[in-house]
Amino acid sequence: MTDGAGEVVTAVTAALLVVGDEILSGRTKDKNIGHVAENLTLAGIDLREVRIVPDVEEEIVAAVNALRARYTYVFTTGGIGPTHDDITADCVAKAFGVPIAVDERAVAMMLERHKREDLNEARLRMARIPKGASLVDNPISRAPGFRLENVVVMAGVPAIMQAMLDNVLPTLTKGIPVTSQTIDASGVPEGLYAAGLQTIAARHPSLSIGSYPSFGPSGFTNQIVVRGRDLDAVARARAEIGAHIEELRARKA
Amino acid sequence: MTDGAGEVVTAVTAALLVVGDEILSGRTKDKNIGHVAENLTLAGIDLREVRIVPDVEEEIVAAVNALRARYTYVFTTGGIGPTHDDITADCVAKAFGVPIAVDERAVAMMLERHKREDLNEARLRMARIPKGASLVDNPISRAPGFRLENVVVMAGVPAIMQAMLDNVLPTLTKGIPVTSQTIDASGVPEGLYAAGLQTIAARHPSLSIGSYPSFGPSGFTNQIVVRGRDLDAVARARAEIGAHIEELRARKA
Numbered sequence: 001m002t003d004g005a006g007e008v009v010t011a012v013t014a015a016l017l018v019v020g021d022e023i024l025s026g027r028t029k030d031k032n033i034g035h036v037a038e039n040l041t042l043a044g045i046d047l048r049e050v051r052i053v054p055d056v057e058e059e060i061v062a063a064v065n066a067l068r069a070r071y072t073y074v075f076t077t078g079g080i081g082p083t084h085d086d087i088t089a090d091c092v093a094k095a096f097g098v099p100i101a102v103d104e105r106a107v108a109m110m111l112e113r114h115k116r117e118d119l120n121e122a123r124l125r126m127a128r129i130p131k132g133a134s135l136v137d138n139p140i141s142r143a144p145g146f147r148l149e150n151v152v153v154m155a156g157v158p159a160i161m162q163a164m165l166d167n168v169l170p171t172l173t174k175g176i177p178v179t180s181q182t183i184d185a186s187g188v189p190e191g192l193y194a195a196g197l198q199t200i201a202a203r204h205p206s207l208s209i210g211s212y213p214s215f216g217p218s219g220f221t222n223q224i225v226v227r228g229r230d231l232d233a234v235a236r237a238r239a240e241i242g243a244h245i246e247e248l249r250a251r252k253a
Numbered sequence: 254m255t256d257g258a259g260e261v262v263t264a265v266t267a268a269l270l271v272v273g274d275e276i277l278s279g280r281t282k283d284k285n286i287g288h289v290a291e292n293l294t295l296a297g298i299d300l301r302e303v304r305i306v307p308d309v310e311e312e313i314v315a316a317v318n319a320l321r322a323r324y325t326y327v328f329t330t331g332g333i334g335p336t337h338d339d340i341t342a343d344c345v346a347k348a349f350g351v352p353i354a355v356d357e358r359a360v361a362m363m364l365e366r367h368k369r370e371d372l373n374e375a376r377l378r379m380a381r382i383p384k385g386a387s388l389v390d391n392p393i394s395r396a397p398g399f400r401l402e403n404v405v406v407m408a409g410v411p412a413i414m415q416a417m418l419d420n421v422l423p424t425l426t427k428g429i430p431v432t433s434q435t436i437d438a439s440g441v442p443e444g445l446y447a448a449g450l451q452t453i454a455a456r457h458p459s460l461s462i463g464s465y466p467s468f469g470p471s472g473f474t475n476q477i478v479v480r481g482r483d484l485d486a487v488a489r490a491r492a493e494i495g496a497h498i499e500e501l502r503a504r505k506a
Contacts, residue, residue, distance in 0.1 A: 018303075020463075021461055021463055021480070022463055022465055022478065023286075023290065023303075024290055024299075024300045024301065024302075024303070025290060025291075025294050025300070025431070025433070025480065026287055026288075026289075026290030026291030026292075026293075026294050026300075027433065027465075027478060028465060029287040030283075030286060030287070033276075033283060033286075033305070034279055034282040034283070035279075036279075037276065037277055037278060037279030038278075038279030039279075040279075041278050041279050046277075047277045047278070047279075048277065048307060049277075049304065049305065049306055049307075049312075050271075050276075050277070050303075050304065050305035051302065051303065051304050051305075052286070052302065052303035052304075053302055054301060054302075055461075055463070059302075081443055081464065081466060082443050082444045082447040083443055083446075083447045083450055083451070083463075083464040084447070084450060084451040084454050084462075085454075085461075085462065085463045085464065114444075118444070120444060120445075120447075120448070121447075121448060122443070122444050122445075122447030122448050122451075123444035123447075125447070126444075140468060141468075141473070157466055157467060157468045158468075159468045160468065178278070180278070180280065190334055190335050190336055190375070191335045191367075191371070191373060191375050191376035191379075192373075192375075193336075194335040194336045194337070194375030194376075194378070195373070195374060195375050197336055197337060198336070198337035198375075201337050201338075208274055208308075208338075209337075209338065210273075210274055210275055210308070210336075210338045211334065211336040211338065212275055212280075212281060213334060213410055214410060215393060215394075215410045215411075215412045215413060220394070225275065225280060227274070227278065
C-alpha cells in the first residue's frame, strides 16, 4: 500500500474465525465480531475476513489453514470449553500437524481456580494445548487461550474473549491505525450524492469512502465515512464531501 | 443424513455472505447474521457457513463462487445501493459470467417511489440486475434484490433485508425443521457434566448436543441444547440429560 507521501506501508491483516453451531442456528447472537473488529481497527490491524463455521472438525481445520496462509493473524473464538463439542484446540493442532496434550503450564493456571482433585478428565481437556503454543491468560475462569504461530485461539464467552484479546493485543505487531471521519448526510438521498461521491473517491485512491444508509421510524438517514491511514488525505476528502453535501442541501432548500 | 427411523433426509443447506467494509472495521455492528440464522433454521434450512468480506471485487466474486458450489442456497447482504462502493450485483454477475444491465422490471418498481426525472445514473445503478435473475421485492425503498440460480442478493439495511428475506423464503425449497430443546444446567459446572453429556451424545449420533456457558454478574450459567430432526430422539436425549443434571445437583446438595 502506498500512502499519500509515497511511503510504502505494509498492512498488518487479520481474519476472525467464529466456531459454533449455536451462532449458525441463530440460538446465540454473536457479540464477538463487532468487539474484535473495533479493537483490531484501533490497533491498526486490518480485519479483512470473518468466517463462522460449525463444530465440525474438517470445516474448522480447512478454515484455519485457508486463513492463516492469507493473513498476518487469525483469531478464533469458541470451542475451547470442557465438553465434547469443544474441538477447536484439537482442530488447530491438526491444522498445524503438531501434537496436542495436557500442558502443565495450563494445569498450573487452572489450579488457581480448581482443587487438583476437581481437575477431572473434562476439565483437563481445557488444558490440552498444541505443542509449541504460548498461553493467553484468562483472568475470569483461568482455562487459557493460546497462540500458535500466527493463530490466536480464544474463548467464545464474550467477557472471557475480551479479556484474552486485551492480553494478547500488546504482544502483536501493530500497523498504522486507520483514521475515520464521518459526514452526516441525513436529508440528502444517497441517489443524489452518489455521483459526486464517486468523483471525490476517485481523487483519493488511498482512502476507503463508504455511504451507509440506515432506516428507522423517520425514514432513511445516511452517513458517509472516510477511512485511511493518511491523515491529510482523510481531512481533504472529508472537507470536499462536506462541501458537496452542503451544496446539495442548499439546492434542495 | 439418516434420521432415527432410517429414512434418508437430504438437508437443505445455506451460506450467508455479508459484504461490507463497515462491518469489518467495527463501525457498524452486524444485525443481519442472527436474523438470517434464526429464520433459515425455522424454515428447515441449515445455515452452514457465514463469511464477511470487504467491498473488494475479487473477494466477493471468489466467495460467491466458493459458496454457491457448496450449498443449496447462498444469501448475500449489503452492497446493492447507489454509491460507488456498492458492487455486489456486478460481482455476482461476474461470478456467474453473465452480463448485467439496467432491468426494466426493476425500473418499473423504482418508479413507484421516484419520478422518472429523478432516476439519475446513481439510482439506475440499483436497477442493474444480472441477466437471468428474478427480482426480490423491496417494499420499503423499492430498489429490488434478486435471485440468480441459487444465490439470493439482499440489501444490507436490516429492515429492508428482513422484508426481502420474508419475500424470498416462501419460494425456496425447505427442509424438515430442526427441533431444539434446552436444558438449564445452571449451578452445575460444565466440567462436572461434560463426561456424562459425552456419553449421552454418543448414544444419539443423529443429534447435535451443545453446552453453552455464559458469564454474567452472578458467575457462569450453563445451558445444554439438543437439536435434531428426529423428534423422538430429541425428547429421549433431553430426558437423559435432564436426569443426569438432576443427579449431579442432588449429589452436590
